Amino acid sequence: MGILMILFTFLGGLTLSAQSAVNGTFGRKAGTIETTLLTFLTGTMFLAIIILFFGHGNLLAIVEVPKWQLSAVFLGVLFLLFIIAAVPKIGVIATNITVIIGQLVIGILIDNFGWFNSLVIPLDMKRGFALLFMIIALYFIYKGNTRASEEISA
Amino acid sequence: MRYISYILALLAGAALSFEGAIYGELGKTIGKLETSFYNFFIGSIILGLLWLFFGKGKFSYIVEAPKWTLLGGVLGVVYLTSIVISVPFVGVGITMVAVIIGQLVMSIVIEHYGWLGSKKSRVNKEKIFAVISMIIALILVY
Numbered sequence: 001m002g003i004l005m006i007l008f009t010f011l012g013g014l015t016l017s018a019q020s021a022v023n024g025t026f027g028r029k030a031g032t033i034e035t036t037l038l039t040f041l042t043g044t045m046f047l048a049i050i051i052l053f054f055g056h057g058n059l060l061a062i063v064e065v066p067k068w069q070l071s072a073v074f075l076g077v078l079f080l081l082f083i084i085a086a087v088p089k090i091g092v093i094a095t096n097i098t099v100i101i102g103q104l105v106i107g108i109l110i111d112n113f114g115w116f117n118s119l120v121i122p123l124d125m126k127r128g129f130a131l132l133f134m135i136i137a138l139y140f141i142y143k144g145n146t147r148a149s150e151e152i153s154a
Numbered sequence: 155m156r157y158i159s160y161i162l163a164l165l166a167g168a169a170l171s172f173e174g175a176i177y178g179e180l181g182k183t184i185g186k187l188e189t190s191f192y193n194f195f196i197g198s199i200i201l202g203l204l205w206l207f208f209g210k211g212k213f214s215y216i217v218e219a220p221k222w223t224l225l226g227g228v229l230g231v232v233y234l235t236s237i238v239i240s241v242p243f244v245g246v247g248i249t250m251v252a253v254i255i256g257q258l259v260m261s262i263v264i265e266h267y268g269w270l271g272s273k274k275s276r277v278n279k280e281k282i283f284a285v286i287s288m289i290i291a292l293i294l295v296y
Contacts, residue, residue: 031211057185
């Protein structure tokens with residue numbers, strides 16, 4: 001079961017990359033805001049159907065939760081806008097690696113300080129090295145991309 | 155100009171982490187799928203407004219675009235749902251590692267072959283090193 005789940009999640013990761021490529025392609029013709037709007041609209045439609053059949057939470061409780069929990073939607077919007085803007089300029093790999101680095105760095109900070117009621121996991125040596133490797137990765141992807149585009153123009 | 159795109163992508167990742175932490179709390183009250191629905195629904199409204207006032211592109215391109223380029227929203231939902239299903243079984247750590255490695259591998263393949271309309275860009279040493287460094291970093295984090 002565990003292995004199957006891991007494989008399944010791996011496939012989830014594949015779809016995220018596919019999404020950035022597909023959206024990048026659509027965005028080149030239709031524009032960044034337009035592409036993000038389309039993604040949100042179709043996502044809403046699919047989720048509406050999924051929730052009808054599989055939702056067992058309580059959507060109406062939304063009026064009772066603290067308002068700061070609702071503010072994350074602005075972040076969700078920024079996330080997609082930024083990705084759709086970046087892919088056509090720097091490509092799928094560089095965008096994805098850079099996004100993941102931003103995600104992990106902030107994730108490590110949130111864990112360290114226990115923001116938003118999260119579990120506190122201090123920034124230790126291991127995570128310090130992890131940050132180092134991320135910087136190395138960022139350097140390589142920048143280099144690799146510059147070289148690849150030089151080869152194309154040459 | 156190129157580095158601005160890198161900064162945007164970094165900020166996107168940062169937004170994703172904040173979003174994840176905040177939505178984790180919201181999900182406890184209203185449910186995970188409901189949280190995603192909230193995100194997409196209200197996000198559509200925000201973007202509708204942004205588009206009305208600042209949209210410079212061509213939304214009507216929807217009708218002439220190849221149908222597969224309209225699938226971005228569905229793919230996002232598949233991704234989200236796979237995480238929601240997987241976390242209770244294998245935990246957040248393994249889920250994130252699996253998702254991210256999937257994402258990295260797929261990025262390389264897509265870009266190398268120029269699939270899904272992306273600009274074709276050969277895999278080179280540096281890109282492989284970048285992915286390996288990311289995998290090491292991931293293992294160290296979780």
